[in-house]
Amino acid sequence: MAAPTEPRGTALNEASPDAVVLDTDGVITDTARVHASAWKRVFDDFLRRRARERGEEFRPFDTGADYLLHVDGRPRADGVRAFLASRGIALPEQVSRPGQDSVAALADAKDAAFRAALDRDGVVAFPSTVALVRRLRKDGIGVAAVSASRNCARVLAAAGVDALFDVRVDGMDAARLDLAGKPAPDLFLEAARRLGTPPGRTAVVEDSLAGVEAGRRGGFALVVGVDRNGRAAALAERGADVVVPDLGELGWPPWRTR
Numbered sequence: 492m493a494a495p496t497e498p499r500g501t502a503l504n505e506a507s508p509d510a511v512v513l514d515t516d517g518v519i520t521d522t523a524r525v526h527a528s529a530w531k532r533v534f535d536d537f538l539r540r541r542a543r544e545r546g547e548e549f550r551p552f553d554t555g556a557d558y559l560l561h562v563d564g565r566p567r568a569d570g571v572r573a574f575l576a577s578r579g580i581a582l583p584e585q586v587s588r589p590g591q592d593s594v595a596a597l598a599d600a601k602d603a604a605f606r607a608a609l610d611r612d613g614v615v616a617f618p619s620t621v622a623l624v625r626r627l628r629k630d631g632i633g634v635a636a637v638s639a640s641r642n643c644a645r646v647l648a649a650a651g652v653d654a655l656f657d658v659r660v661d662g663m664d665a666a667r668l669d670l671a672g673k674p675a676p677d678l679f680l681e682a683a684r685r686l687g688t689p690p691g692r693t694a695v696v697e698d699s700l701a702g703v704e705a706g707r708r709g710g711f712a713l714v715v716g717v718d719r720n721g722r723a724a725a726l727a728e729r730g731a732d733v734v735v736p737d738l739g740e741l742g743w744p745p746w747r748t749r
């Protein structure tokens with residue numbers, strides 16, 4: 492487990508935030524790994540078939556590096572494009588003839604795999620995150636759930652935590668409002684706007700590299716990185732002020748480490 496790092500010093504060190512915006516997959520619910528394994532199944536099927544057809548070596552999708560660098564925190568189709576680009580592969584956006592590979596077909600297959608896993612296994616919320624959110628609410632601090640995922644409402648409801656959040660901004664909103672995906676800060680800024688707090692009085696909690704970068708780029712007062720996979724240094728490098736292995740490690744007030 493990564494040791495908590497000290498806050499780098501932000502405007503919030505001596506005062507409470509007025510609101511906290513939390514990423515969903517991997518911060519509120521234990522679903523980052525469900526996304527990662529759905530991606531692996533779909534990309535590995537594609538890569539194996541492609542390698543066979545071309546007589547090349549099959550190099551599988553890595554749920555560590557490939558997921559974190561290219562897919563985690565990004566909208567579905569962006570994740571497909573970014574990962575394929577990392578392997579030097581370009582596909583058409585849509586299928587123009589039956590059986591053709593496309594960005595849309597891989598994205599649809601991943602969504603089917605993800606939903607099947609949700610239906611089969613259910614969803615668990617991290618108890619430490621739920622405890623933190625309850626504490627924030629008790630103190631009158633607004634809380635929002637944010638996600639690049641179009642499945643966010645379904646995930647929060649399946650975990651039984653949807654009623655805990657004052658605001659939700661997700662992949663459905665992003666499509667409807669034409670918000671740019673992470674690492675652009677648009678989703679977090681929209682959440683802060685709906686909560687009625689300026690970014691300079693709002694904290695962001697994220698576990699993805701793209702997400703901490705979005706928090707930093709949005710000018711948020713504090714970006715908390717949650718590191719469940721030993722990548723504290725990368726999260727700090729991309730903009731996290733403080734990195735903890737779990738939100739149970741955040742002291743109170745919530746920006747102080749124990």
Ligand SMILES: O=P(O)(O)OC[C@H]1O[C@@H](O)[C@H](O)[C@@H](O)[C@@H]1O
Nearest residue numbers: 516526563564567639640641642
């Ligand atoms: O495909 P969905 O459910 O719209 O989710 C999009 C992305 O949502 C993010 O929260 C996940 O980190 C990614 O893995 C996922 O691909």
